[in-house]
Amino acid sequence: MGKSTQGLILALAGGVGGAKLALGLAKILPPERLVIVVNTGDDEQFHGLHVSPDLDTMTYTLSGLYNPETGWGIDGDSFGTLDMLRRLGVETWFNLGDRDFAMHIRRTDLLRKGATLSEVTAQLTANLGIRHSIVPMSDQPVRTVLDTDAGALAMQEYFVRQRAEPAVRAIRYAGAEDARPSPGFAAALQDAHAIVICPSNPFLSVAPILAIPGVRDAMGSRHVRKIAVSPIVGGAAVRGPAGKIMAELGAEVSAVGVAREYRGICDVLALDTRDADLAAAVAAEGMEPAVMGTIMHTDNDKIALARQVLQLAARAETTAQ
Amino acid sequence: MGKSTQGLILALAGGVGGAKLALGLAKILPPERLVIVVNTGDDEQFHGLHVSPDLDTMTYTLSGLYNPETGWGIDGDSFGTLDMLRRLGVETWFNLGDRDFAMHIRRTDLLRKGATLSEVTAQLTANLGIRHSIVPMSDQPVRTVLDTDAGALAMQEYFVRQRAEPAVRAIRYAGAEDARPSPGFAAALQDAHAIVICPSNPFLSVAPILAIPGVRDAMGSRHVRKIAVSPIVGGAAVRGPAGKIMAELGAEVSAVGVAREYRGICDVLALDTRDADLAAAVAAEGMEPAVMGTIMHTDNDKIALARQVLQLAARAETTAQ
Numbered sequence: 316m317g318k319s320t321q322g323l324i325l326a327l328a329g330g331v332g333g334a335k336l337a338l339g340l341a342k343i344l345p346p347e348r349l350v351i352v353v354n355t356g357d358d359e360q361f362h363g364l365h366v367s368p369d370l371d372t373m374t375y376t377l378s379g380l381y382n383p384e385t386g387w388g389i390d391g392d393s394f395g396t397l398d399m400l401r402r403l404g405v406e407t408w409f410n411l412g413d414r415d416f417a418m419h420i421r422r423t424d425l426l427r428k429g430a431t432l433s434e435v436t437a438q439l440t441a442n443l444g445i446r447h448s449i450v451p452m453s454d455q456p457v458r459t460v461l462d463t464d465a466g467a468l469a470m471q472e473y474f475v476r477q478r479a480e481p482a483v484r485a486i487r488y489a490g491a492e493d494a495r496p497s498p499g500f501a502a503a504l505q506d507a508h509a510i511v512i513c514p515s516n517p518f519l520s521v522a523p524i525l526a527i528p529g530v531r532d533a534m535g536s537r538h539v540r541k542i543a544v545s546p547i548v549g550g551a552a553v554r555g556p557a558g559k560i561m562a563e564l565g566a567e568v569s570a571v572g573v574a575r576e577y578r579g580i581c582d583v584l585a586l587d588t589r590d591a592d593l594a595a596a597v598a599a600e601g602m603e604p605a606v607m608g609t610i611m612h613t614d615n616d617k618i619a620l621a622r623q624v625l626q627l628a629a630r631a632e633t634t635a636q
Numbered sequence: 637m638g639k640s641t642q643g644l645i646l647a648l649a650g651g652v653g654g655a656k657l658a659l660g661l662a663k664i665l666p667p668e669r670l671v672i673v674v675n676t677g678d679d680e681q682f683h684g685l686h687v688s689p690d691l692d693t694m695t696y697t698l699s700g701l702y703n704p705e706t707g708w709g710i711d712g713d714s715f716g717t718l719d720m721l722r723r724l725g726v727e728t729w730f731n732l733g734d735r736d737f738a739m740h741i742r743r744t745d746l747l748r749k750g751a752t753l754s755e756v757t758a759q760l761t762a763n764l765g766i767r768h769s770i771v772p773m774s775d776q777p778v779r780t781v782l783d784t785d786a787g788a789l790a791m792q793e794y795f796v797r798q799r800a801e802p803a804v805r806a807i808r809y810a811g812a813e814d815a816r817p818s819p820g821f822a823a824a825l826q827d828a829h830a831i832v833i834c835p836s837n838p839f840l841s842v843a844p845i846l847a848i849p850g851v852r853d854a855m856g857s858r859h860v861r862k863i864a865v866s867p868i869v870g871g872a873a874v875r876g877p878a879g880k881i882m883a884e885l886g887a888e889v890s891a892v893g894v895a896r897e898y899r900g901i902c903d904v905l906a907l908d909t910r911d912a913d914l915a916a917a918v919a920a921e922g923m924e925p926a927v928m929g930t931i932m933h934t935d936n937d938k939i940a941l942a943r944q945v946l947q948l949a950a951r952a953e954t955t956a957q
Contacts, residue, residue: 395714404759416720420685420721
């Protein structure tokens with residue numbers, strides 16, 4: 316690998332799948348070589364507290380606190396606060412553990428005292444021993460809203476309360492037009508030697524990030540390789556409602572459909588070995604296909620995928636020179 | 637008992653001792669005959685949440701949730717939220733259980749949405765099945781501040797963080813001059829057929845209530861009997877730092893010292909059987925002594941004391957007519 320591969324990797328991520336690859340990257344790269352930008356379009360006020368589900372999933376994953384059974388929340392957490400809120404007649408359809416509540420209480424307290432979400436996130440992650448940079452996509456609020464056959468639903472209402480059951484007709488990123496990339500994101504967009512879109516939901520996790528004014532242009536202006544990892548394997552989402560939503564929005568539920576979403580944004584699409592027969596179709600969409608094992612069960616799986624993605628990045632930089 | 641004894645009882649209370657007698661009163665009186673006014677001078681912001689220790693102690697006691705070991709908090713509560721806040725580098729000297737946190741989260745959320753503390757308290761207590769009226773002394777903030785040899789300390793700083801160790805030189809009730817009795821308190825001051833000062837700390841629990849402009853005058857203008865129950869038994873506080881503070885402020889640590897504090901405010905002082913020899917000295921201070929068992933361990937103790945206090949009230953009303 317050339318010297319340039321020692322440069323910065325910018326990873327864009329949303330929920331559980333994105334956090335898995337980010338963990339792999341963090342296990343390989345030193346802190347100064349990785350910036351993980353996380354979707355905040357799912358953020359929501361619950362009980363007057365600012366909840367950032369994707370930031371927390373990433374934080375719990377990188378700190379080792381995460382619950383491997385659920386993918387969200389803190390392993391072994393209790394639910395006394397939520398139980399009591401239920402007794403107080405409060406709607407509690409969004410599951411929040413007691414330790415989880417501490418994050419939201421602390422985040423809300425710091426935000427009310429004037430800190431930005433970036434500053435709060437830096438403090439929370441540092442307090443939990445995370446040395447890599449986890450940054451929100453923006454310090455301004457962006458809310459992913461799904462227009463469905465059950466009406467307009469905020470992300471968590473759709474995903475948790477309605478169990479992703481209503482049919483999606485369109486998705487909006489409310490507030491995106493007034494948002495700016497967070498300082499850490501903006502700097503990484505300038506400095507990155509490669510950009511990785513993690514295997515997150517293209518519409519619910521990645522599109523909110525790309526909807527922030529200037530992000531697509533900044534990515535387009537950088538002559539570095541941009542690698543997306545398909546969250547669709549074998550014609551279905553590895554996890555979550557990505558496949559269902561793609562179908563409802565008229566997209567092909569396959570790595571080819573993902574290639575069409577990221578065409579013009581990324582150069583390379585990493586697709587799973589069991590989709591190897593789609594490589595030519597991905598190439599026909601104008602993206603370089605890279606076939607590899609993308610399913611991540613163990614930490615070794617995450618490290619292995621991260622290593623292959625970084626090899627693509629290294630090759631890409633060599634090409635670019 | 638005459639018909640007039642069917643009237644309203646107004647009880648003023650602070651922490652654990654006050655809640656015990658209030659529970660006894662609530663077990664005898666129907667909801668429409670009792671208003672419990674609770675000190676809020678101990679209220680504090682912790683982690684951006686509005687904590688009302690005395691309101692919660694009263695609420696937990698009357699709902700049966702209270703922890704009989706500690707007197708405060710909810711029986712069997714867990715401490716996951718506080719543990720996690722500690723991991724996040726936050727000072728956690730004030731013990732808050734997970735179910736406790738739910739109360740503070742809900743209270744804060746409703747206050748931020750514009751509800752008064754009275755409205756919030758009515759809702760929280762109703763949600764926990766309490767039919768009797770628990771009302772804050774005021775909807776405006778009053779903060780008990782102790783001038784000590786360790787500097788000026790808010791009540792919880794003094795009591796919990798410093799374990800009531802610094803010597804107290806003076807006590808202030810910051811904000812009291814701009815506070816008004818809560819609507820429920822103001823109405824009960826007008827309507828009460830008897831007023832009971834529960835065995836709470838005279839300086840830290842009862843004085844903040846009496847410091848609200850108009851309260852002393854309203855009590856003085858009512859020709860009903862006003863009965864205080866001494867929190868000092870056998871020359872020491874039954875619980876907490878009342879004795880220590882009385883001594884530091886130059887008061888006699890006895891039922892006689894308590895009589896001097898409540899002289900002109902109450903007519904009757906209920907003092908414990910083991911202080912029977914002080915009855916004459918109490919009478920010499922201008923208060924009618926009423927000797928009875930005031931130590932409350934069991935619910936039966938609480939009911940027995942409440943019954944005797946109500947008998948005093950009934951006798952008093954008869955006298956007044």
